[in-house]
Amino acid sequence: MTAQYIVNGLTMGLIYALIAVGYSLVFGILKMINMAHGAVYAFGAHMILMFVTWNLGAVPAVILSVLLTGGLLVIYDRTILATLRKKKAPGIAALITTIGFSYIIQNGLMIAFGTEIKAFPALLGEKMIQVGNVKFAFSQVYILVVSIVLLVGLSLLIHKSKIGLAMRAVEQNSRAADLMGINAKGVISVTFFLSGMSAVIAALLLASYYQTVYPTMGVMIGLKGFSASVLGGIGILYGSAVGGIILGIAESLTVQFLSGAYRDAVAFILLFLILIVRPNGLFGKAKVSKV
Amino acid sequence: MNTYYGNIHALKGIDFEVNDGELVTLIGSNGAGKSTTLLTIAGVLKAASGSRIEFNGHDLTKLSPPQIVKMGVTLSPEGREVFPELTVEENLKLGAYCRKDVKEIKDSFDQVYELFPRLLERKKQQAGTLSGGEQQMLAIGRALMNRPKLLMLDEPSMGLAPNLVLEIFNLIKEIHKQGTTILLVEQNANMALKIADRCYVLEVGRIKFSGDAKEMQNNDEVRKAYLGTVNKKK
Numbered sequence: 341m342t343a344q345y346i347v348n349g350l351t352m353g354l355i356y357a358l359i360a361v362g363y364s365l366v367f368g369i370l371k372m373i374n375m376a377h378g379a380v381y382a383f384g385a386h387m388i389l390m391f392v393t394w395n396l397g398a399v400p401a402v403i404l405s406v407l408l409t410g411g412l413l414v415i416y417d418r419t420i421l422a423t424l425r426k427k428k429a430p431g432i433a434a435l436i437t438t439i440g441f442s443y444i445i446q447n448g449l450m451i452a453f454g455t456e457i458k459a460f461p462a463l464l465g466e467k468m469i470q471v472g473n474v475k476f477a478f479s480q481v482y483i484l485v486v487s488i489v490l491l492v493g494l495s496l497l498i499h500k501s502k503i504g505l506a507m508r509a510v511e512q513n514s515r516a517a518d519l520m521g522i523n524a525k526g527v528i529s530v531t532f533f534l535s536g537m538s539a540v541i542a543a544l545l546l547a548s549y550y551q552t553v554y555p556t557m558g559v560m561i562g563l564k565g566f567s568a569s570v571l572g573g574i575g576i577l578y579g580s581a582v583g584g585i586i587l588g589i590a591e592s593l594t595v596q597f598l599s600g601a602y603r604d605a606v607a608f609i610l611l612f613l614i615l616i617v618r619p620n621g622l623f624g625k626a627k628v629s630k631v
Numbered sequence: 632m633n634t635y636y637g638n639i640h641a642l643k644g645i646d647f648e649v650n651d652g653e654l655v656t657l658i659g660s661n662g663a664g665k666s667t668t669l670l671t672i673a674g675v676l677k678a679a680s681g682s683r684i685e686f687n688g689h690d691l692t693k694l695s696p697p698q699i700v701k702m703g704v705t706l707s708p709e710g711r712e713v714f715p716e717l718t719v720e721e722n723l724k725l726g727a728y729c730r731k732d733v734k735e736i737k738d739s740f741d742q743v744y745e746l747f748p749r750l751l752e753r754k755k756q757q758a759g760t761l762s763g764g765e766q767q768m769l770a771i772g773r774a775l776m777n778r779p780k781l782l783m784l785d786e787p788s789m790g791l792a793p794n795l796v797l798e799i800f801n802l803i804k805e806i807h808k809q810g811t812t813i814l815l816v817e818q819n820a821n822m823a824l825k826i827a828d829r830c831y832v833l834e835v836g837r838i839k840f841s842g843d844a845k846e847m848q849n850n851d852e853v854r855k856a857y858l859g860t861v862n863k864k865k
Contacts, residue, residue: 502728509714509725516712518675521700521729521777 343474345596346589351480351549353588354487358542359565360572360580361494362535368575369511369531370421372434377539378562379442384409384540385553386449389460398463402544409540410533416441417532422525442562449555457554464548483545490541491581494534498577503530511575560604567611573624583622586610642667642836649781649814654807656815656823656844659833665816666709668833669783672814673706674699686781701729703780709789709816711770715759719750722758722769726776736776743772746802764795768802775806782806783814788822800826824848 359381366374374380384405391401420441424434464479498504509517510527517524546561547553564587572583587607594606614622642664649655657665670676672684674696684691691699705726714722723743727736744751747768753761758769767787774782787803788796796819804826807813817823824830827844832853840853847853 505717505721505725506728508717508721512714512716513712515675516708516714517725518696519673519700519706519708519712520725520773521697522725523695523697 341473342593342596343472344476345592347474347476347480349589349592350585351476351483351588352592353585354483354491355542355546355561355584356565356568356587357491357581357584358487358538358545359561360569360584361491361577362538362542363566363569364574364577364580365494365531365535365538367569368577369507369528370425370434372421372431373438373566374535375435375438375562375566376416376442376445377535377565378558378560379445380409380413380536380558381539381543381562382449382553382555382558383412383445384536385460385543385547385557386453386555388463388540388544388547389453389458389553392461392463402540405544406537406540410536413532413536414529417528418525422528442558446555446558453555455555457552460547460551460553462548462551463544477549479545479549483549486541486545490538491577494538495577497534503527507531564604564607567607570621571611571614573621576621576623576625579621579623586622642671645833645836645838647831647838647841649812652810652812653828654803654813654815654826655829655831656817656820656827657831657833658817658820658823659839661818662835663833664836665833666785669706669708669785669814669816672699672704672783675706697729700777703778704783705774705777705779705781706783707770707774707785707787709785711763711766713758713761713766713769713773716757718755719758719761719769720754722773723750723754723776726773729777739776739778743775746775746805747772764791764799767791767795767799771799771802771806775811779811781812781814783816785816786818787815788817788819796822820853821848 359377362377362380363374366372366377387405387408388401391404392398394401396404420437421434424437462479464482467478469476469478469481498507506517506522506527507530509520509522510524514524517527543553547557565584568584568587569580570583571587572581573579587610590610591603591607594602598606618624645664645668647655647657657668659665667676671678671682672691674691674694678684678692682692686702686704689702691702691704694702714725717725723740724736727739730736744754749765750768750772753765758766761769771784771787774784784803787799791799800822803813803815807826815823815827824844824847830840830842830844830847831838832840832847840847840850842850
């Protein structure tokens with residue numbers, strides 16, 4: 341029985357991990373929490389639904405959604421957040437802007453798609469598999485494989501590629517990055533795009549699993565992903581990913597041993613406990629001081 | 632190579648040039664506008680309209696910092712500004728960020744490591760854990776990775792112990808000897824004048840003196856103001 345809950349928790353945890361990484365990417369480079377990330381997730385889910393209803397096929401639908409969602413974030417950053425940065429607006433201004441943006445997205449979705457819960461096609465299949473006494477949906481295997489591939493891919497991109505090096509350079513010292521000839525604007529756009537992409541993939545996986553979408557679907561999962569990110573160490577990719585997995589499994593075990601009613605509360609109690617012991621998150625570290 | 636320079640708020644119409652192969656130093660007290668000058672050439676600060684910074688026939692005031700770096704004008708900034716959580720190797724790699732000749736970048740690594748063997752020893756170490764002198768070497772090495780046609784060094788001796796200052800200056804002399812044109816900004820005017828060909832003295836945003844570095848060392852007024860001693864013999 342417990343194994344079953346752990347498998348389910350891991351599934352959910354990987355989704356949290358994908359969401360958490362989205363927060364982490366943007367936080368790393370801009371030291372800003374993108375509170376619109378949950379809404380961006382909902383936006384991605386609706387885009388996939390729309391393109392699938394247009395009979396474009398699942399793969400093109402997902403690719404188009406990634407482009408559109410990533411593009412939306414890039415435009416949002418270029419027009420609004422970049423202007424705030426240029427005017428040296430305090431962090432709180434950017435924060436409230438992202439909260440505002442999340443409502444604009446959600447309202448837009450309500451107007452365009454209606455407020456009701458809509459059926460989402462089972463893009464990843466409906467088959468169930470049984471291994472021993474653990475039963476799981478085939479889509480859970482997808483969630484496992486796709487999210488791990490994406491997380492590892494993102495990590496490789498950031499630590500091994502040239503654009504990843506540029507991202508880390510801008511993150512640590514944007515003035516010096518300028519002097520290296522790095523186009524910081526471009527790097528920030530790439531970061532937002534990747535953040536959007538991870539949200540769309542999370543949306544694809546989870547919406548196909550639950551087979552529902554609705555405009556406010558990103559609110560709770562956004563908060564959970566944010567918590568997971570802080571829990572693991574925001575700004576640190578693998579930390580955020582591990583944070584997500586821990587959160588997912590903890591929730592699932594809560595449902596097993598306590599009751600489903602405690603599920604959401606436990607996520608945040610866990611966050612408090614870990615932050616009290618490790619204020620920078622599990623893998624967060626105090627900054628290396630510049631001499 | 633000519634670098635002309637107009638008005639920006641801190642610089643009240645200064646005009647100077649660095650010729651190909653020269654080591655020119657810009658000295659002056661705090662707040663004279665030395666760093667401002669370098670940051671403006673690098674494109675990080677915008678020159679006021681009407682200014683002209685010419686490099687090999689191109690007007691740098693019309694270019695962005697990445698474009699200026701691509702032209703071969705590289706600044707090693709005041710305070711070193713290394714990327715603290717990246718390794719020494721990654722820092723150097725970033726110095727070559729704008730270069731497209733992937734194969735030859737490896738040669739530049741070898742050259743930098745030959746010049747600064749200590750960076751080779753520490754290539755996997757985080758830059759933030761290096762000593763001040765090593766970070767300065769890294770900052771210069773990083774700038775060299777761009778194979779600059781004009782290398783601008785801002786206060787390379789700042790905050791270093793006297794023996795390290797000497798070491799850094801010897802290395803700058805060596806880099807110059809290997810054919811790099813250098814524009815050096817220094818508070819340590821004595822040391823700067825010893826290795827420079829020519830010198831400009833900047834005072835509150837204006838050029839006060841200019842001339843041969845050796846002659847400057849013997850100029851009473853310059854000595855009194857910037858070198859701390861008056862040459863009695865003269």
